Amino acid sequence: xxxxxxxxxxxxxxxxxxxxxxxxxxxxxxxxxxxxxxxxxxxxxxxxxxxxxxxxxxxxxxxxxxxxxxxxxxxxxxxxxxxxxxxxxxxxxxxxxxxxxxxxxxxxxxxxxxxxxxxxxxxxxxxxxxxxxxxxxxxxxxxxxxx
Amino acid sequence: xxxxxxxxxxxxxxxxxxxxxxxxxxxxxxxxxxxxxxxxxxxxxxxxxxxxxxxxxxxx
Numbered sequence: 001x002x003x004x005x006x007x008x009x010x011x012x013x014x015x016x017x018x019x020x021x022x023x024x025x026x027x028x029x030x031x032x033x034x035x036x037x038x039x040x041x042x043x044x045x046x047x048x049x050x051x052x053x054x055x056x057x058x059x060x061x062x063x064x065x066x067x068x069x070x071x072x073x074x075x076x077x078x079x080x081x082x083x084x085x086x087x088x089x090x091x092x093x094x095x096x097x098x099x100x101x102x103x104x105x106x107x108x109x110x111x112x113x114x115x116x117x118x119x120x121x122x123x124x125x126x127x128x129x130x131x132x133x134x135x136x137x138x139x140x141x142x143x144x145x146x147x
Numbered sequence: 148x149x150x151x152x153x154x155x156x157x158x159x160x161x162x163x164x165x166x167x168x169x170x171x172x173x174x175x176x177x178x179x180x181x182x183x184x185x186x187x188x189x190x191x192x193x194x195x196x197x198x199x200x201x202x203x204x205x206x207x
Binding site for chain 2 (some may be wrong): 029053072116136
């Protein structure tokens with residue numbers, strides 16, 4: 001008695017490469033929100049209607065930046081020299097529009113001569129780094145990964 | 148405008164703002180954000196006291 005044979009040509013779907021939809025598809029807002037959040041601290045959250053979080057982030061980052069300037073902290077310029085100077089610039093530029101405003105107004109163009117100025121420089125860098133985290137958070141909210 | 152902060156007050160201000168951002172960005176619900184922010188603040192300020200005592204003991 002002949003055994004029933006299975007037609008392999010009709011079962012192509014098993015061998016076809018799996019094409020799956022991304023769990024969190026990239027949307028326009030997922031690109032725009034972090035960019036706005038970088039330029040204006042907390043702006044990404046406000047754009048996504050998380051007003052409370054956005055205002056708290058705005059106040060925190062702006063206050064840290066202004067306190068850093070008030071403590072005579074130094075603003076790093078784009079440079080290709082010492083690695084710490086490059087990283088200092090990366091941190092500073094995280095503050096977005098605040099950094100560009102400071103460069104235009106020539107704020108923070110001082111050399112650290114005392115401990116307070118060194119703390120000020122740290123405040124400026126950390127304000128930028130915290131703003132990067134806030135921008136990444138806005139990206140996750142826009143994707144739907146976070147409520 | 149010049150701001151004069153002592154080392155301790157600068158560390159507390161730093162801890163406050165960093166904790167707010169950490170709380171908001173690292174947790175989902177409002178109550179979790181508040182608890183995590185307070186936890187970070189306590190660790191920052193506790194670290195300041197700990198480092199202060201370690202330095203004071205080394206100095207002796």
